[in-house]
Amino acid sequence: MTILKADGIVKYFTEPEKFKVLKGVSFEVAKGEFLSIIGKSGCGKSTLLYILSTMDTDYEGNLEIKGENLRGKTQNELAAFRGENLGFVFQFHYLLPEFTALQNVMMPAMKLGKYSNEEIEHRAIEKLKLVGMDEYARKHASKLSGGQQQRVAIARALVNDPAIIMGDEPTGNLDKANSIKVFDILSQLAHDNNQTIITVTHDPDFANGSDRIIEMEDGNIIGTHFPKQGAKQL
């Protein structure tokens, strides 16, 4: 079942001069799939991911998530849609520094307002356990190391049980051991919870562990691999 469908996504940057970053990117992602996007630095991976995340609305082409066409939705509608259906892990760890790890994880759930506060706290602690950060729950985000912050950010992305989790180099700032841990969490979410994972990564081991790899170059998709079917290992 297709959960995300990108159709001819074209994106321009106008600064410093008009420049076509994405030159008509089309692909589909199935529910429960673990997808990696790879490619040289500057080829437009992050740019694509921001469009898929519904945060960047300045593009041409069509984007459909869960059967909903996201073109022509207002910023507020998109924010609500994100809160309910999408979770993010950014390239640089981005937590609210004044709040504790637990509060950071609880925040999107409080906004969504689907559960009571106790329920939200309970779920947040579950997610922190998942990423091995539960013992730091009451620590202020600004007092955590980079890798710890990244794991808290993953827990935050999971708190609303979103249909799709997107990550921009979620393991970029982590050591090998932690990278493997994060990979295991994500692949477990895909295969056990049937949640869809879309990550941009530079880590070949990470990509080879996923269900499908999309390779990009210069704003185009130049290839698709299915590493588990032994087609091609990177």
Place this chain on the structure above:
Amino acid sequence: MNWKLAFNIAVTHLVSKRRQSIIAMLGVTFGISMFIIMISFMTGVNQFTEDMAMDNTPHVRIYKPIELEDKKIISIDNPEKGNDWHVLLHQRPKNELPKIKNGMMLMQQIESMPEVLGVAPQISSQVFFNNGPVQIPGTINGIDVKKQKELFALDKKMDYGDLDDLLKGGDVIIIGKGLAKKTNVTLGDRVSVTTPEGNNLTLKIVGIFSYGIVSMDESRCYATLATVQKILGKDPSYVTDLNIKLKDIDGARAFAANLANQLPEAHVEDWETANASLLAGTAIRNIMTFVVCATLLVVAGFGIYNIMNMNIVNKMKDIAILKATGFQGNDITGIFLLQSLMIGVAGALLGLVIGFFISYLLSITPFPAGEFFRIKTFPVNFNPMHYLTGVMFGFLTTLFAGYFPSKRASKIDPVSIIRG
């Protein structure tokens, strides 16, 4: 939107930037406390001067002015025709008494009108007080003691002696404090008075009063109607002024206009006209108070505006994250608007407390008014409305100052920040 969540985030932001928040708050505190102090003092002064003036000001006064005839007297018998003009230089007024015709009857008539609280008759005349070879000019006022007491509280202005002593025995007066000093007399002394017509009489001083208004205290003295009529050599129906107090002071102007129509010969003057300069002073003080306070609040508002703008620049990343995780534009507006309102309300409340405290201190501070003013401490008016206005002002200024930065925050594009 979820106000509780927005409130929690706002509080966390404020607490984590404690110093900045306190400085922003103190701006409002300063503005509001100055507002309270200024307005309490200014309205206190207004009230004081008004009370002082109004105590002995009739709401409406009827008197007979000595005026020049409009028409030339010679024209009465020889009317001007065609090119035949009369040119008359320096026409003199008629020799006319400043007497109100049928004064006592008129008084009773006016007293029976429903709007009127009471009418006090008075005879005013210029006189000289003789202090050895020196003559000191002043006025003598013949009054109805009982009415003067009831309507103008003259008994409350007595420094020495008793107003009722005027009724005991003839040829007695009470004189102003300043005048007593000038003529170098005290209670029980006698003073020699000369009228413009040259009549001379020696009067015994049975009281000394002070209004707290120098020009009055240095020139006035009071005696009974009969005594003054005797000094001036006039008959018992002679009255020059009728001083009217109304039940409702605000009706004075209309009442005076109405009365003036019925009394073409006399001059009817209401207190607003008579005290135009006093009222202008009050108006100017009010305008000044509001201008100064508005300026202070605008400055405090700009302070908040700046701090909120700075705050939002510092919080760009956080705003981007909140938006990425599902917060909508108005959630963001709410968070920052709440911060600004909390600063405003806390600042305003603290301002009220400080303002009240300082105005209280002012109200017990001795006022260096000199011996003439009947006032011991700074006049301060504690009016709850001012405090309410202060909070409202603080609330509105910060709402206004916080609105634009908050709106701006809600429009921040998360991608441009997360992209780095």
